[in-house]
Amino acid sequence: MKDKADVVIIGAGINGCALAYELSKRGKDVVVIDKKHIAAGATGRCGAGVRQQWSTRENALLAKKSVEIFERLNDELDADIDFRQGGYLIAIHNEEDMMQAKKNVEMQRSIGLPVRIIDRDEIKEIVPILDPDGMEAIGATFCPTDGHADPFKTAYAYANAAMKLGATFYRFTEAKKFKIEDGKIKSVITSKGEIKTGVVVNAAGAWSSKIAKMAGLEIPNKPVRKEAMVTEPIKRIFDAMVISFRHGIYFSQMSHGQILGGIPSPEEKIGYYTEPTFSFLQRMAYMLGRYAPALKQINIMRQWTGFYDVTPDALPILGFDARLKGFVHCHGFSGHGFMIAPMVARLLAQLITGEKLDLPIDRLSVDRFKGKVVKEKSVVG
Ligand SMILES: Cc1cc2nc3c(=O)[nH]c(=O)nc-3n(C[C@H](O)[C@H](O)[C@H](O)COP(=O)(O)OP(=O)(O)OC[C@H]3O[C@@H](n4cnc5c(N)ncnc54)[C@H](O)[C@@H]3O)c2cc1C
Incomplete structure (x- = not known):
């Protein structure tokens, strides 16, 4: 050594x-x-999602500058990191969310992000399997340069x-x-x-x-246990990461067709707990079925836990x-x-x-x- x-x-x-x-x-x-x-x-x-849509300028700028680096990283590191930019679609559920979304989008656009607020029809154009009623969505924000890389x-x-x-x-x-x-x-x-x-x-x-x-x-x-899951692969349907701050769900389709996602487990707690929970799977399956009814029959292949390192x-x-x-x-x-x-x-x-x-x-x-x-x-x- x-x-x-x-x-x-x-x-x-x-x-x-x-x-x-x-x-x-x-x-x-x-x-x-x-x-x-x-x-x-x-x-x-x-989940290795790469999102620039934040409410604080600090996070939005760090993410935007990081995306500029991600876009050139294969060349810079002489590697293939599987970076794809399918966008992030963030559900807006009510007028309170809409007010916050408008504030966020204004700040995000002021630093040069191509974010916009979209209506229920456009939600379905971008991710055809989504059901805006099941999502309880009145709209969404969408940033096409957000994406995903292989961690x-x-x-x-x-x-x-x-x-x-x-x-x-x-x-x-x-x-x-x-x-x-x-x-x-x-x-x-x-x-x-x-x-x-x-x-x-x-x-x-x-x-x-x-x-x-x-x-x-x-x-x-504080360390907080988080859970995620991946399904069997299906034919490629959508490119965006779908996410809701109110429901806590996020999911997207990987390069090989699997759906990868997560949601806070009802048993989430502070500490070094590593056991996966069944209640996570139940909540994830229920919410995924509401967001995308076509995925109700899909098989979950694997679930796992990891820690967030959370600050106040x-x-x-x-x-x-x-x-x-x-x-x-x-x-x-x-x-x-x-x-x-x-x-x-x-x-x-x-x-x-x-x-x-x-x-x-x-x-x-x-x-x-x-x-x-x-x-x-x-x-x-
Ligand atoms: C389920 C889940 C989903 C997530 N989804 C996303 C997402 O979509 N997008 C996103 O940006 N982030 C996401 N995150 C968060 C992201 O994974 C972390 O913020 C990020 O990976 C932290 O990286 P890190 O290098 O700081 O720490 P880590 O990857 O945790 O690495 C810390 C390392 O320190 C080592 N270590 C600890 N103690 C010691 C010691 N005493 N001596 C030597 N080594 C030590 C550990 O072994 C570990 O390898 C997610 C996290 C989880 C759990």
Whole structure:
């Protein structure tokens, strides 16, 4: 094992892998450690939807800039991440939703997103199997440049590109302790040995509060079990991701014809619970049948669980921690850490190497929780 590095990243999910690439590209000597393997956490369990339709400008901008990167990522990483832009169709159920949708669309269009409000007829034109009555929808918002990528292929593409540039990945290597002197990070003690470094990045997803605690820092993140399922493949019918913040459902059709989706389980709770629940399947099957009656007879092939790393405002925590020199936060992504990872990685690499940042991230610092926070409204579950 290497005994020193410029930067040690804890966690080889999409965020750790993307950051390793962006830092290696800038000439940094990077080590990534994971207690399991690449994409073992939320990344390998996610819906991998890529949505730019957010209620806060911070999330909308991070997602928009990430889409610009996703669009060129195959060339940049010399890989195929299976990025498809079929759009996101977000149901509007009543006048209250409509008012919020109008506010969101105005902000989203002001930053250049091609979002629009559509009526019930257009819902059926975009996704013919949808039943606006069953959805209880009076309309929807639609952004055609939203989409989906393969989370395994994307994480591996970033990791492989980082390794080609000199980064080292250690699998089955757990961060156990930090050596701290005079308020500065000095080294990470892992299950396989010690790595001296001046910069540690906490990209440990749902385990980020444990890593912070090891460094003597409190953060407000909570792990929440989420469930997802995939059906048997059927002929290709639609390209968009369908989603409702009110019902909590999201689903889309994968490249090979399966329907992949999720909905909050009635038994959802905070903590490291990994067991799948039958009540999730019941709720998912019921709601999917209401949204798309043609799917009522489809067979579910597999269900699984993963964790959201949830913050009080559903926004990520990014940047250096003023309480401990060299400690960088890269977590708290709640339910959308895949879609914004490309831009988050670029910004954190710029921050760590002292470059000018393409977007300010001060409002995403850990210090914001000292005051009143504004919660992101466009979230499922
Ligand atoms: C069911 C589900 C659906 C989702 N759908 C979407 C979606 O459609 N779009 C979207 O953008 N996001 C979605 N998300 C959220 C998304 O998956 C996460 O926000 C994102 O993957 C987080 O990536 P990460 O790299 O920050 O963390 P993770 O992928 O969780 O990686 C963290 C890594 O840290 C490692 N680790 C933890 N502790 C240690 C330690 N002590 N030492 C070493 N390694 C350690 C873990 O093994 C893990 O591999 C979904 C999540 C779930 C669960």
